[in-house]
Amino acid sequence: xxxxxxxxTGAIGxxxxxMLARGGKDVHFLLHHDxxxxxxxxxxxxxxxxxxxxxxxxxxxxxxxxxxxDVVLVCLKTVNNFRLAEMLPHLLHEHTLVxxxxxxxxxxxxxxxxxxxxxxxxxxxxICSGKVGLGHISHQDYGKLTIAPFCAGADEVIADVIRDxxxxxxxxxxxxxxxxxxxxxxxxxxxxxxxxxxDTTTNLLLANNDTEHLIRExxxxxxxxxxxxxxxxxxxxxxxxxxxxxxxxxxxxxxxxKLDYDNRRPMEIYYLYSRPILEAxxxxxxxxxVSMLENMLKFIQKEKY
Amino acid sequence: xxxxxxxxTGAIGxxxxxMLARGGKDVHFLLHHDxxxxxxxxxxxxxxxxxxxxxxxxxxxxxxxxxxxDVVLVCLKTVNNFRLAEMLPHLLHEHTLVxxxxxxxxxxxxxxxxxxxxxxxxxxxxICSGKVGLGHISHQDYGKLTIAPFCAGADEVIADVIRDxxxxxxxxxxxxxxxxxxxxxxxxxxxxxxxxxxDTTTNLLLANNDTEHLIRExxxxxxxxxxxxxxxxxxxxxxxxxxxxxxxxxxxxxxxxKLDYDNRRPMEIYYLYSRPILEAxxxxxxxxxVSMLENMLKFIQKEKY
Numbered sequence: 001x002x003x004x005x006x007x008x009t010g011a012i013g014x015x016x017x018x019m020l021a022r023g024g025k026d027v028h029f030l031l032h033h034d035x036x037x038x039x040x041x042x043x044x045x046x047x048x049x050x051x052x053x054x055x056x057x058x059x060x061x062x063x064x065x066x067x068x069x070d071v072v073l074v075c076l077k078t079v080n081n082f083r084l085a086e087m088l089p090h091l092l093h094e095h096t097l098v099x100x101x102x103x104x105x106x107x108x109x110x111x112x113x114x115x116x117x118x119x120x121x122x123x124x125x126x127i128c129s130g131k132v133g134l135g136h137i138s139h140q141d142y143g144k145l146t147i148a149p150f151c152a153g154a155d156e157v158i159a160d161v162i163r164d165x166x167x168x169x170x171x172x173x174x175x176x177x178x179x180x181x182x183x184x185x186x187x188x189x190x191x192x193x194x195x196x197x198x199d200t201t202t203n204l205l206l207a208n209n210d211t212e213h214l215i216r217e218x219x220x221x222x223x224x225x226x227x228x229x230x231x232x233x234x235x236x237x238x239x240x241x242x243x244x245x246x247x248x249x250x251x252x253x254x255x256x257x258k259l260d261y262d263n264r265r266p267m268e269i270y271y272l273y274s275r276p277i278l279e280a281x282x283x284x285x286x287x288x289x290v291s292m293l294e295n296m297l298k299f300i301q302k303e304k305y
Numbered sequence: 306x307x308x309x310x311x312x313x314t315g316a317i318g319x320x321x322x323x324m325l326a327r328g329g330k331d332v333h334f335l336l337h338h339d340x341x342x343x344x345x346x347x348x349x350x351x352x353x354x355x356x357x358x359x360x361x362x363x364x365x366x367x368x369x370x371x372x373x374x375d376v377v378l379v380c381l382k383t384v385n386n387f388r389l390a391e392m393l394p395h396l397l398h399e400h401t402l403v404x405x406x407x408x409x410x411x412x413x414x415x416x417x418x419x420x421x422x423x424x425x426x427x428x429x430x431x432i433c434s435g436k437v438g439l440g441h442i443s444h445q446d447y448g449k450l451t452i453a454p455f456c457a458g459a460d461e462v463i464a465d466v467i468r469d470x471x472x473x474x475x476x477x478x479x480x481x482x483x484x485x486x487x488x489x490x491x492x493x494x495x496x497x498x499x500x501x502x503x504d505t506t507t508n509l510l511l512a513n514n515d516t517e518h519l520i521r522e523x524x525x526x527x528x529x530x531x532x533x534x535x536x537x538x539x540x541x542x543x544x545x546x547x548x549x550x551x552x553x554x555x556x557x558x559x560x561x562x563k564l565d566y567d568n569r570r571p572m573e574i575y576y577l578y579s580r581p582i583l584e585a586x587x588x589x590x591x592x593x594x595v596s597m598l599e600n601m602l603k604f605i606q607k608e609k610y
Contacts, residue, residue, distance in 0.1 A: 197502070198604055208607060214600040217593075288522075288593040295519040299503055302513060 001026055002160055005069035005091045007084075009034065009043070009059075011129040011256075012101050013075030014137040016145065016170065018045045021057050023168025028058045028066050030087075035061040038135040046132075047139040049169070063087040071161055072098045073123065077260070078107060078271040085114050092118070097157040099123040099147060103188050103256065104271025105181055105279055108150035119154035121147050122177055124184050128253055141251060144171040148180040179233055182226030185276055186235070187243050190218035192257035192272060193293040196300060203252040206244060214289070216240050221287045225280035257297075264305050269297050306331055307465055310374035310396045312389075314339065314348070314364075316434040316561070317406050318380030319442040321450065321475065323350045326362050328473025333363040333371050335392075340366040343440040351437075352444040354474070368392040376466055377403045378428065382565070383412060383576045390419050397423070402462040404428040404452060408493050408561065409576025410486055410584055413455035424459035426452050427482055429489050433558055446556060450475055453482040484538055487531030490581055491540070492548050495523035497562035497577060498598040501605060508557040511549060519594070521545050526592045530585035562602075569610050574602050 003026040006017035013029070021027040021043075031038055042055035060066045069091050074084065081102075088098065098115075100107050101123030108120045128141040145165060147158050158174055165172035191202050194215065198205070205211040219240035227234045260267050273294035277287050308331040311322035318334070326332040327350075336343055347360035365371050374396050379389065386407075393403065403420075405412050406428030413425045429451040434444045450470060452463050463479055470477035496507050499520065503510070510516040524545035532539045565572050578599035582592050 198601060198609075200604075200608065204608060205604075208604050210600040210603040210607075214597055217597070289597045292519055292522070292594045292597050295515040296503060298515040299505075299510075299513050302515075303505065303509060304503075 002070040002157075002164060003067065004028065005066055005072040006030060007063065007072060007074045007087060007091075008032075008076035008080075009038070010075060010077075010131045011137060012125055012127070013073060014043060014131065015045060015047070015127065015129045015139050015143070016073060016075070016101065016125070016165075018043055018052075018054055018137065019168045019170050020164065021054050022052055023164075025164055025168065028060065028069060030060050030063055030066060032061075034135050035059060041135060044136045045139060046137070048141055049139075049143075063090045066091050068093040069096060071157065072096060074098060074100045074102060076102065077266070078102050078104055078268045079266045081107065081110070081271075084111060088115065088118075095119070095157070097121060097154050097161070099161070101125050101145070102271070103184065103192075103268060104275060105185055106275040107271055108177070112150065119157065120150040121154055121158055122150060122181055123147055124175075124180050128251070130259060141253075144173070146173055146175050146180055148175045148177040150177050176232035178226070178229070179231040179235070182222065182229070182231050183235060183239065185226065185272070186219050186222045186239060187247070188255070188272060189222050189276065189290055189293075190215045191247070192255040192268075193297055194218070195255055195258040196261045196267065197293060197296050201252045201254060201258075202247055202250065206248050212244065216244060218289050218293070219243060221290050222276065225276060225283075225285050225287055225290075228283040228285045229279050230283075261300070267297060267301050269294065269301065273297065307375040307462075307469060308372065309333065310371055310377040311335060312368065312377060312379045312392060312396075313337075313381035313385075314343070315380065315382075315436045316442060317430055317432070318378060319348060319436065319440075320350060320352070320432065320434050320444050320448070321378060321380070321406065321430070321470075323348055323357075323359055323442065324473045324475050325469065326359050327357055328469075330469055330473065333365065333374060335365050335368055335371060337366070339440050340364060346440060349441045350444060351442070353446055354444075354448075368395045371396050373398040374401060376462065377401060379403060379405045379407060381407065382571070383407050383409055383573045384571045386412065386415070386576075389416060393420065393423075400424070400462070402426060402459050402466070404466070406430050406450070407576070408489065408497075408573060409580060410490055411580040412576055413482070417455065424462065425455040426459055426463055427455060427486055428452055429480075429485050433556070435564060446558075448475060450477045451480050451485055452477060453480050453485040455482050481537035483531070483534070484536040484540070487527065487534070487536050488540060488544065490531065490577070491524050491527045491544060492552070493560070493577060494527050494581065494595055494598075495520045496552070497560040497573075498602055499523070500560055500563040501566045501572070502598060502601050506557045506559060506563075507552055507555065511553050517549065521549060523594050523598070524548060526595050527581065530581060530588075530590050530592055530595075533588040533590045534584050535588075566605070572602060572606050574599065574606065578602065
């Protein structure tokens with residue numbers, strides 16, 4: 001049986017790790033603010049698929065106390081990824097697979113630079129989930145997890161992880177790495193930033209012709225950047241229409257950056273904006289509107305918080 | 306002596322018309338909400354160069370009551386320019402010069418289409434002025450007026466108007482038409498929209514590296530569009546640096562669109578954004594960031610008012 005370490009037990013780590021723990025898997029949770037509370041009262045997950053409570057789970061306040069794990073799910077906000085260099089080694093044995101269930105472009109490349117021999121995968125969570133209180137996660141909708149290998153050699157473990165998730169009731173699949181990351185960015189980049197910049201929600205952005213047009217333009221910049229940066233299969237422009245159509249039928253929803261903004265938490269600007277822009281520049285592609293959004297978000301974070 | 310009609314007696318019309326009236330010129334003011342008040346109490350102008358009060362001025366509530374004038378100063382918000390077709394004819398004799406002291410691109414061309422034989426000039430006001438109450442104008446800084454002929458034939462009257470303004474203490478000059486309009490847009494387009502979109506002031510935008518960069522990028526889009534659309538003398542990229550440097554030494558200041566936004570008045574989006582974008586498209590120039598700002602402003606006006 002695979003053992004799992006969960007770094008960051010919030011909306012994402014709490015839900016996916018919680019589902020594994022409920023299903024009887026060997027899961028070890030790293031907590032920060034909530035450690036004392038969860039140690040005493042357990043973890044409560046209100047899920048659209050049925051609420052559940054987890055008592056007596058393995059919780060840790062310090063990564064140095066955690067056991068070596070076969071799989072580490074990194075579910076931190078990416079603004080804290082600089083801490084992985086210190087935290088991760090405690091959990092690694094020779095074949096540990098690290099899955100970054102985070103948003104953005106370039107995350108795996110950066111981790112690979114710090115740990116050149118580490119098997120790494122991207123985790124792409126299509127989920128509406130939030131942390132609503134101490135040790136309390138609210139899972140409102142969706143939940144599919146895509147696990148995409150960043151470097152060769154982890155395929156077998158990934159297959160086992162997908163089997164584990166499937167067993168415990170989480171839809172999980174594998175996919176090509178760069179294509180998955182850029183396709184996710186096609187949604188993330190417009191909706192995260194624009195809901196913050198205009199202090200609004202996804203449905204209002206798409207109910208207005210001007211912002212629907214702008215969302216599509218931002219998506220096309222991401223698609224063209226991703227294709228130039230080298231995805232396994234080129235993303236067609238029509239993918240923007242698919243994303244817009246599928247968002248229109250979603251429940252009105254605040255993306256994670258909007259929740260961060262509403263709660264005055266640092267926004268994940270670097271990996272969601274600055275880094276994709278940088279990767280596009282490396283292949284001589286300009287992202288004028290995404291860059292404008294980046295500038296505005298950095299102003300908002302610095303001057304409006 | 307030239308006679309003047311002032312259409313729209315607010316921050317701009319009240320100040321420039323008021324200066325002419327104080328100087329003994331023959332001025333006729335069209336008022337809307339303030340008519341009864343100003344008829345009874347006169348017009349109060351608090352100016353950085355000395356306050357003054359005007360009693361017994363010629364005021365009108367209806368353009369149909371106004372006399373024919375030698376010069377008409379149009380000082381309406383451009384969102385009301387559709388009314389000029391009905392209002393202007395009452396004031397026109399065979400040689401009346403109409404000066405549009407308004408912000409934007411394409412204003413004179415549109416008026417020319419409605420009145421093909423009318424001498425038209427652009428009026429470019431470099432001024433900080435606001436309407437602070439009924440019949441009450443506050444002039445905080447600057448005041449230079451540039452009058453640029455849109456069509457040939459008005460040069461002599463323009464020279465007389467400049468002499469009149471100079472006589473009454475308003476700095477006035479003439480300049481090339483397209484160059485003047487586009488140069489003004491270089492300042493107006495970034496600062497009007499960005500102070501609204503980020504709900505901030507010019508000085509804060511320039512105190513932040515990200516938004517200073519963005520302001521410069523927006524200015525460069527306007528410069529390149531203007532040059533492609535055909536200004537009399539190409540505007541160099543360095544003009545953006547000049548505008549930024551001169552704005553940095555200005556008093557923190559809310560541009561007119563920000564004042565409109567703060568007071569939930571319609572914003573002048575068409576002539577400040579949509580029309581320059583359209584003119585640029587006609588000469589195959591794209592303005593991606595200006596277009597993004599246009600989309601955001603239209604969303605704000607529709608959804609946030």
